[in-house]
Amino acid sequence: MRKILILLLAIFVVGAYSADVFAQDHAFIGxxxxxxxxxxxxxxxxxxxxxxxxxxxxxxxxxxxEAKAIATEKGLGNPQEAAECLKCHVTGHGMDASLxxxxxxxxxxxxEACHGAGADYKSMKIMKDREASIAAGMVAAPKEGCVSxxxxxxxxxxxxxxxxxxxxxxxxxxxxx
Numbered sequence: 001m002r003k004i005l006i007l008l009l010a011i012f013v014v015g016a017y018s019a020d021v022f023a024q025d026h027a028f029i030g031x032x033x034x035x036x037x038x039x040x041x042x043x044x045x046x047x048x049x050x051x052x053x054x055x056x057x058x059x060x061x062x063x064x065x066e067a068k069a070i071a072t073e074k075g076l077g078n079p080q081e082a083a084e085c086l087k088c089h090v091t092g093h094g095m096d097a098s099l100x101x102x103x104x105x106x107x108x109x110x111x112e113a114c115h116g117a118g119a120d121y122k123s124m125k126i127m128k129d130r131e132a133s134i135a136a137g138m139v140a141a142p143k144e145g146c147v148s149x150x151x152x153x154x155x156x157x158x159x160x161x162x163x164x165x166x167x168x169x170x171x172x173x174x175x176x177x
Contacts, residue, residue, distance in 0.1 A: 034111040
């Protein structure tokens with residue numbers, strides 16, 4: 001019974017988080033535009049860490065034999081076309097097309113999946129003001145969204161310990177930036 005309650009709570013929290021992040025009418029700009037300012041040593045190698053990490057390859061993994069076998073078992077067809085797969089392997093999947101025109105599915109789970117659609121907070125003036133960034137759509141607590149995909153609904157679910165996995169993808173601006 002306790003497991004069921006925890007799962008229901010997780011589903012509720014995930015739904016609430018997803019709605020909060022994407023209920024706004026902010027357009028996505030895509031990883032390449034985010035990376036224009038968030039790359040190189042001076043900026044903490046943020047783009048480079050994402051490019052080397054698993055999220056940048058999330059869509060690509062749907063082309064593997066393992067993904068195809070799972071999709072076949074679940075009756076989903078091609079995993080690179082199945083909404084049930086794309087919702088967690090592609091940033092902005094299922095969102096209004098007018099908001100996602102600048103996204104490339106090949107980029108998998110990119111910056112804005114965690115940080116919110118960036119069109120309205122991408123300018124340097126806004127980015128230097130945390131409150132203005134949040135008001136313009138930036139997500140203040142991106143870690144909370146991890147469980148929207150890393151949960152027991154995933155057919156390849158493994159126990160998810162946020163702090164362990166966060167250490168593998170953690171990134172940020174160097175002190176003073």
